[in-house]
Amino acid sequence: xxxxxxxxxxxxxxxxxxxxxxxxxxxxxxxxxxxxxxxxxxxxxxxxxxxxxxxxxxxxxxxxxxxxxxxxxxxxxxxxxxxxxxxxxxxxxxxxxxxxxxxxxxxxxxxxxxxxxxxxxxxxxxxxxxxxxxxxxxxxxxxxxxxxxxxxxxxxxxxxxxxxxxxxxxxxxxxxxxxxxxxxxxxxxxxxxxxxxxxxxxxxxxxxxxxxxxxxxxxxxxxxxxxxxxxxxxxxxxxxxxxxxxxxxxxxxxxxxxxxxxxxxxxxxxxxxxxxxxxxxxxxxxxxxxxxxxxxxxxxxxxxxxxxxxxxxxxxxxxxxxxxxxxxxxxxxxxxxxxxxxxxxxxxxxxxxxxxxxxxxxxxxxxxxxxxxxxxxxxxxxxxxxxxxxxxxxxxxxxxxxxxxxxxxxxxxxxxxxxxxxxxxxxxxxxxxxxxxxxxxxxxxxxxxxxxxxxxxxxxxxxxxxxxxxxxxxxxxxxxxxxxxxxxxxxxxxxxxxxxxxxxxxxxxxxxxxxxxxxxxxxxxxxxxxxxxxxxxxxxxxxxxxxxxxxxxxxxxxxxxxxxxxxxxxxxxxxxxxxxxxxxxxxxxxxxxxxxxx
Amino acid sequence: xxxxxxxxxxxxxxxxxxxxxxxxxxxxxxxxxxxxxxxxxxxxxxxxxxxxxxxxxxxxxxxxxxxxxxxxxxxxxxxxxxxxxxxxxxxxxxxxxxxxxxxxxxxxxxxxxxxxxxxxxxxx
Numbered sequence: 019x020x021x022x023x024x025x026x027x028x029x030x031x032x033x034x035x036x037x038x039x040x041x042x043x044x045x046x047x048x049x050x051x052x053x054x055x056x057x058x059x060x061x062x063x064x065x066x067x068x069x070x071x072x073x074x075x076x077x078x079x080x081x082x083x084x085x086x087x088x089x090x091x092x093x094x095x096x097x098x099x100x101x102x103x104x105x106x107x108x109x110x111x112x113x114x115x116x117x118x119x120x121x122x123x124x125x126x127x128x129x130x131x132x133x134x135x136x137x138x139x140x141x142x143x144x145x146x147x148x149x150x151x152x153x154x155x156x157x158x159x160x161x162x163x164x165x166x167x168x169x170x171x172x173x174x175x176x177x178x179x180x181x182x183x184x185x186x187x188x189x190x191x192x193x194x195x196x197x198x199x200x201x202x203x204x205x206x207x208x209x210x211x212x213x214x215x216x217x218x219x220x221x222x223x224x225x226x227x228x229x230x231x232x233x234x235x236x237x238x239x240x241x242x243x244x245x246x247x248x249x250x251x252x253x254x255x256x257x258x259x260x261x262x263x264x265x266x267x268x269x270x271x272x273x274x275x276x277x278x279x280x281x282x283x284x285x286x287x288x289x290x291x292x293x294x295x296x297x298x299x300x301x302x303x304x305x306x307x308x309x310x311x312x313x314x315x316x317x318x319x320x321x322x323x324x325x326x327x328x329x330x331x332x333x334x335x336x337x338x339x340x341x342x343x344x345x346x347x348x349x350x351x352x353x354x355x356x357x358x359x360x361x362x363x364x365x366x367x368x369x370x371x372x373x374x375x376x377x378x379x380x381x382x383x384x385x386x387x388x389x390x391x392x393x394x395x396x397x398x399x400x401x402x403x404x405x406x407x408x409x410x411x412x413x414x415x416x417x418x419x420x421x422x423x424x425x426x427x428x429x430x431x432x433x434x435x436x437x438x439x440x441x442x443x444x445x446x447x448x449x450x451x452x453x454x455x456x457x458x459x460x461x462x463x464x465x466x467x468x469x470x471x472x473x474x475x476x477x478x479x480x481x482x483x484x485x486x487x488x489x490x491x492x493x494x495x496x497x498x499x500x501x502x503x504x505x506x507x508x509x510x511x512x513x514x515x516x517x518x519x520x521x522x523x524x525x526x527x528x529x530x531x532x533x534x535x536x537x538x539x540x541x542x543x544x545x546x547x548x549x550x551x552x553x554x555x556x557x558x559x560x561x562x563x564x565x566x567x568x569x570x571x572x573x574x575x576x577x578x579x580x581x582x583x584x585x586x587x588x589x590x591x592x593x594x595x596x597x598x599x600x601x602x603x604x605x606x607x608x609x610x611x612x613x614x615x616x
Numbered sequence: 617x618x619x620x621x622x623x624x625x626x627x628x629x630x631x632x633x634x635x636x637x638x639x640x641x642x643x644x645x646x647x648x649x650x651x652x653x654x655x656x657x658x659x660x661x662x663x664x665x666x667x668x669x670x671x672x673x674x675x676x677x678x679x680x681x682x683x684x685x686x687x688x689x690x691x692x693x694x695x696x697x698x699x700x701x702x703x704x705x706x707x708x709x710x711x712x713x714x715x716x717x718x719x720x721x722x723x724x725x726x727x728x729x730x731x732x733x734x735x736x737x738x739x740x
Binding site: 143283 | 617618629633664665668681682684
């Protein structure tokens with residue numbers, strides 16, 4: 019690689035790729051060639067910068083100019099103005115970085131200021147398809163250190179000492195897991211696996227890590243293999259992540275080529291090989307026993323635990339299974355020491371957590387925060403608040419296994435234990451923000467629909483129980499529910515929680531239970547008053563025109579797709595409820611806000 | 617990979633290329649070339665290329681070569697400014713590719729300002 023005076027970093031994560039970053043890379047290459055700059059300026063495709071809402075993102079160094087929502091047509095201007103003449107194109111800069119006509123560093127912007135990037139440290143910094151860039155920023159140093167100067171016991175002690183807990187959801191101590199696997203009898207072989215079967219709706223942090231920094235996971239798996247005494251590893255990743263799979267394969271091939279995977283790594287006796295296994299996208303395969311059954315080539319169904327994978331995992335041999343984000347922390351702990359890691363976070367939850375911020379929030383994207391950051395800081399400061407002046411109603415964490423946190427608990431510190439306490443969970447890191455227009459019964463129904471769909475069917479509580487719960491919720495949203503239905507929901511939920519075979523079933527009722535706990539009045543409005551306060555459940559809505567506010571302009575009647583609105587110009591109009599299909603078009607078109615649906 | 621030394625070698629070779637992307641530039645030496653119309657017309661591009669090439673060839677870490685617009689003394693272009701943290705800015709004028717190579721070798725590497733090319737010397 020030649021030395022270049024400027025680097026143009028273009029985000030190649032899934033978010034920016036789908037908003038056209040590939041074309042932008044091509045255009046940069048064309049424009050640079052046209053201006054004779056191809057030797058001085060290098061274009062690098064990186065992983066996710068986190069600010070997906072403003073993609074495609076382009077960052078130009080050494081100035082660190084952060085261009086957002088770049089279009090193909092803008093590239094010429096960036097090349098001829100910025101790269102040729104040295105004038106930053108202010109028009110295209112991320113607006114938050116420009117203040118009083120001066121340009122702030124990215125670290126001072128609200129979105130990044132409160133973040134602490136450990137797992138995401140290389141995402142958006144290096145080219146994930148070039149192992150040498152990873153090595154340049156201390157990549158594979160941790161593996162070198164572990165293999166040449168530490169015993170497996172020392173490695174495990176260091177991880178235990180750091181307080182790192184599994185980032186996949188349950189939060190079990192990573193060091194303990196390594197210790198159990200290390201102690202198990204491995205005379206017939208042992209395995210290390212990586213769970214990259216990210217399935218929660220709205221969660222994409224594991225994908226982004228693998229897309230932006232695949233070597234960090236590979237290096238950590240090699241360290242884990244050394245610590246527990248394994249020589250073969252598998253990364254189980256869903257086939258719907260084509261970019262991640264491709265970069266991971268490139269990374270594995272490069273690591274093999276450089277002798278960082280394979281036989282006698284760093285001239286020691288340690289050998290380790292790594293392979294990718296593709297999942298077909300079943301949510302249950304994110305459960306550890308189902309995942310291993312799937313790797314073995316069988317249908318992905320869970321089995322009872324114990325025996326735990328640490329003793330009997332893949333092909334009945336001791337197996338260590340960690341999540342992508344957990345692995346992404348390992349090299350940093352080895353390089354900087356357990357004490358450094360311990361200094362970040364809260365008493366029982368150390369380090370940082372990556373969240374995929376989505377829903378009704380301005381800065382949709384990927385954020386990494388120290389444990390103990392409050393929900394308010396994430397939503398209002400990092401996330402930039404709720405768009406359109408709406409009010410914050412709740413945040414959902416943990417996906418289909420988690421729960422809703424109401425506005426009254428917005429100052430909750432985010433860590434494993436405080437989230438459990440308020441009836442939610444960390445989960446893998448999806449964080450969906452909801453505003454006043456969200457119906458909580460509808461949200462509970464949405465997540466239950468997901469689990470009913472994804473239930474593997476092996477155990478009855480999950481297969482039949484969640485289906486019955488969904489039927490009750492459907493009844494409620496149709497206005498046919500009763501107060502007794504709410505009690506029935508709770509009883510069913512508790513039995514499923516205690517009787518289901520695996521984590522999927524055991525946690526499936528959580529969205530229902532937490533919404534019942536914090537938004538019972540909303541459920542009551544549905545069953546008693548037959549009313550949906552948020553105006554979402556169609557069967558409970560009736561559209562009416564307020565005669566006092568209606569000016570008789572007739573816009574509603576013109577836009578109604580079924581001709582349900584009639585009236586005389588300059589006289590109040592009327593909606594015929596028998597014809598109305600409750601699409602809501604009239605309400606959004608009315609210039610006088612004269613139409614209500616509640 | 618047979619040894620740590622081998623890893624170290626790749627790291628050192630690659631480091632100055634990735635260093636460009638650091639947010640914290642306070643420790644970096646900056647070489648700024650005036651690249652407005654006047655600068656380009658006076659031949660700033662070969663100067664810039666020579667600087668980039670020389671910095672790359674010597675594998676200098678923590679050195680950024682960037683451009684800027686018109687500084688205002690168009691008659692003295694091509695102008696190159698060298699900013700070493702903690703030291704006063706040095707302005708070189710009427711630069712050429714050959715002079716640029718010397719500035720990198722003497723000023724950036726060895727810390728000796730090439731006085732004869734500076735604005736003070738040329739203006740006298």
